[in-house]
Amino acid sequence: MAEYDLIIIGGGPGGYVAAIRAAQLGLKTACVEGRGALGGTCLNVGCIPSKAMLHASEMLHEAETSFAKMGIVAKSVSVDLPQMHAHKKSVIEANTKGIEFLFKKNKVDYIKGWGTIPAPGEVKVGDETHKAKNIVIATGSEPATLPFLEIDEERIVSSTGALDLPKVPKKLVVIGGGVIGLELGSVWKRLGSEVTVIEYLDEITPGQDGEVAREFRKILKKQGIAFELGAAVTGVETLKTKLKVAFQRRKDGSEHQIDADIVLVATGRRPYTKGLALEELGVRMERGVVMTDARFRTNIPGLYAIGDVTEGPMLAHKAEDEGMAVAEEIARGKSHVNYAVIPGVIYTTPEVASVGVTEEALKAQGRDYKAGKFPFMANGRAKANLVSDGFVKLLADAKTGQLLGAHIIGPAAGDLIHEICVGMEMGATAADIARTCHAHPTYSEAVREAALAAGDGAIHF
Numbered sequence: 001m002a003e004y005d006l007i008i009i010g011g012g013p014g015g016y017v018a019a020i021r022a023a024q025l026g027l028k029t030a031c032v033e034g035r036g037a038l039g040g041t042c043l044n045v046g047c048i049p050s051k052a053m054l055h056a057s058e059m060l061h062e063a064e065t066s067f068a069k070m071g072i073v074a075k076s077v078s079v080d081l082p083q084m085h086a087h088k089k090s091v092i093e094a095n096t097k098g099i100e101f102l103f104k105k106n107k108v109d110y111i112k113g114w115g116t117i118p119a120p121g122e123v124k125v126g127d128e129t130h131k132a133k134n135i136v137i138a139t140g141s142e143p144a145t146l147p148f149l150e151i152d153e154e155r156i157v158s159s160t161g162a163l164d165l166p167k168v169p170k171k172l173v174v175i176g177g178g179v180i181g182l183e184l185g186s187v188w189k190r191l192g193s194e195v196t197v198i199e200y201l202d203e204i205t206p207g208q209d210g211e212v213a214r215e216f217r218k219i220l221k222k223q224g225i226a227f228e229l230g231a232a233v234t235g236v237e238t239l240k241t242k243l244k245v246a247f248q249r250r251k252d253g254s255e256h257q258i259d260a261d262i263v264l265v266a267t268g269r270r271p272y273t274k275g276l277a278l279e280e281l282g283v284r285m286e287r288g289v290v291m292t293d294a295r296f297r298t299n300i301p302g303l304y305a306i307g308d309v310t311e312g313p314m315l316a317h318k319a320e321d322e323g324m325a326v327a328e329e330i331a332r333g334k335s336h337v338n339y340a341v342i343p344g345v346i347y348t349t350p351e352v353a354s355v356g357v358t359e360e361a362l363k364a365q366g367r368d369y370k371a372g373k374f375p376f377m378a379n380g381r382a383k384a385n386l387v388s389d390g391f392v393k394l395l396a397d398a399k400t401g402q403l404l405g406a407h408i409i410g411p412a413a414g415d416l417i418h419e420i421c422v423g424m425e426m427g428a429t430a431a432d433i434a435r436t437c438h439a440h441p442t443y444s445e446a447v448r449e450a451a452l453a454a455g456d457g458a459i460h461f
């Protein structure tokens, strides 16, 4: 039996990145994964398959709505759903195989099976117990459902089932107006479903900059998605031919019902630690979250945790950053993740991207700030491409001009945001962005114009 410097339990974006970095830093490393493929939720049933479906359905939508305007005649555009799923599957396979290749290249041992931690310094997989000087828990998260709702992944589905529906539902009811609900709601709306999103709060995407969230909802509504805001789902009745979703409007307590063929439960995710035997080990946990210090250490010596099982946003890229950092921590005794600069992206059309603080948070802090805003309507490239919905908003300190946050809704927002991420990481001001030459014509000019708007004024608006 091999003795390892490090065993990582979980082969998702947190775990596999930690494994590769640890091996690069000279640690004898193994990664334990039970689902039969590396890449975790993100690669197998999350980020990557959803992007394949989002892109394919967006192309259909473009063909239906923009082609004629642009002078393209596509007489019979239709959906071949089995082929769309096959495309998605091939993307997943190519990516998971890619990680296996990276493991081999970096000499990371891939231990297949579900791991448990019988004692500090030991990881048991099947009948074999492996010794490790250090263990990292990177077991991710699973969908959290409502207490009265059982997910069967056929008619009442989580994101996993919603990515694999064998036919386009006539009526899809989405519970939860967060990232998953809106991304997958968009997919099926474009493929032909009637989609209603029921959200408990009074606005979609809680935590988002308010102005962006309102604009986002208006655009999605224009695309045909219906919203029931401020509504609590109270039950789902399963009939032979349909589902009946009951909800209560919070403001007046009135009871309502809506029919559905499929119900997508998208009310958040919870840490996944099943089978690890953490309670027996005495690992400190709160509400299922594994508690760590700033150096990813749990209260058990040699046992670390990263990613969705720990505190903070459940995002693949946050887990990846922690994966690299925990490997550096174990190999070199130092690490750093800048939690103030973790972008969030919603891959709808238009995309929504944000980093740093929201305007609401700045107001609540009583901070003196200036906001610069620029609409894509005034961006030449966006107009030429018929994607001029949305805007860029930059927030900067009123005195120093230092960038505090950015909120973008519009074309390629998920890519544009990184200019501001790099700027924030380097302590840049809005004037630094404004003074940087941006190529014309690009969407990124809207970011520069927003920075100009935070100073002496935008040129094109």
Ligand code: NAI
Pocket: 047, 146, 175, 176, 177, 178, 179, 180, 181, 183, 198, 199, 200, 201, 204, 205, 206, 231, 232, 233, 265, 266, 267, 268, 269, 313, 314, 315, 344, 345, 346, 347
């Ligand atoms: P979420 O936390 O983004 O949204 C859940 C929504 O459900 C919230 O708006 C909440 O108010 C609402 N809700 C909760 N209980 C409800 C109820 N009983 N009735 C009606 N509404 C209710 O969670 P979501 O969308 O399930 O995503 C889970 C995690 O996965 C999140 O942490 C998200 O960041 C991550 N994710 C990230 C993606 C991305 O970065 N593009 C894509 C998909 C998921």
